[in-house]
Amino acid sequence: MSEGARAQAIGIFDSGMGGLTVMRALKERLPHEHFIYLGDTARLPYGTKSADTVTRYAVQASRALMRRKVKLVVVACNTVSAVALPALAQVLAPMPVVGVIEPGAQAAVAAAGGRTIAVIATEGTVNGGAYLRAIHALAPEIDVVQQACPLFVPLAEEGLIDGDIAEHVARHYLAPLFARAKPAALVLGCTHYPVLAPMLEKAIARLGHSPVLVDSAATTADTVARLLAERRLACHAPSPAANVFLATDSTERFARVGELFLGFPPASVELVELQEG
């Protein structure tokens, strides 16, 4: 592989800003790399939409990243990873594409030690059953319970990550889940959820439980690092190129809300349009 390809950016795609939690982990794990992050904020959320629509949108986003000459695409959205990964692999081939479900399943199996795993995610991810399959592919004997939590994304996007409302909503979804199982690990199966983690831990403690909270970010970064090494695509020295942020809607809102997920303000967000075909 040429030095040219090594110097190219890693593309990251999400329906909105939640994927910035994955970018944060990638930047920590791969400090030499630079990134092009695309958030389809004009059409978010994806989690309540059909698999067909999500796949169509994800293909458009992947093509937009290809045109920007990235060397690898990270699908930093559980809903897309759950329903569209085969379609995206076909569109992007031979470029490698990494989703967040398998890395999340690996982390969960490692944390659960053979005991029950609970998965909380969007409606789309839960209905598709992708975590169930990914966990059972690694450890067929493990019990898995799932719960869709559709209000968690709007809570996180509104910055209501702690306090009275957030805890009420959390209890609404989690009390029935913990009434029917005693999971050793709880998968945060949506890239928006890590910002809710401290509040979730508190709410779960009040229910008398203390599962290990697992998200896909760190294990996804490990998977990407391994792939870059295998394909000789890793940067040898710190890239001089700046990270690029693309959004399909208001760049002002992206910059403002994005900081919550990224940990620092995303610089110079660029407005892009995603087209059919």
Add this chain to the structure above:
Amino acid sequence: MSEGARAQAIGIFDSGMGGLTVMRALKERLPHEHFIYLGDTARLPYGTKSADTVTRYAVQASRALMRRKVKLVVVACNTVSAVALPALAQVLAPMPVVGVIEPGAQAAVAAAGGRTIAVIATEGTVNGGAYLRAIHALAPEIDVVQQACPLFVPLAEEGLIDGDIAEHVARHYLAPLFARAKPAALVLGCTHYPVLAPMLEKAIARLGHSPVLVDSAATTADTVARLLAERRLACHAPSPAANVFLATDSTERFARVGELFLGFPPASVELVELQEG
């Protein structure tokens, strides 16, 4: 105007299913008419998105309704009415287009009797200030207070229209509003909100207030009835044509959630794609 035009459908457009509350009022007020309802469910919600994006989507939807040969378009979405009505009037001319903001303002001014009016709506509607202007155009002396309630749409779409969570969220938005004003009327400035009305009344009563709750549906139906009469576009006899429901995403979800807003299940929902240009 020919009998042909009279027999055409009334087009109704919304970002999703909230506009079905307006369709319900239109059907009651205009029982002879039939309707083509278009919900852009693949890209909802609009309320948190920029005016440019909302206008672009609304123009696409209006063109789709034009191709179906409607005789009048009702914009059954406060966010679109607040930011895109002039652009839509231009696209649709000479066909009449009716938004929900002015009818809502009329209803509020009538209910408030010169006292303060409170408006609750999406971020987009509140920031655009369209209700403020519409109320002050009718009654410049009336005090208006506003509050964006971004979690109300996901609450309604999830069917969490009463109970503990809904009341907590309501108190979160309404307590500060009622601490700074004693409104005589409260405008439900989003077509999703009427399904929350009984819960809102309870929550507001607990705060020690009892404003008249006002929504745009009935006054919008009055405006449409007047326009049809003026332009000689009203049906003289019950239309034999069936109502048509179009959605840009999962028709199954539309049929299921739509019943909550419409009062009866929407029959035979058809999947459509909205394109640029």
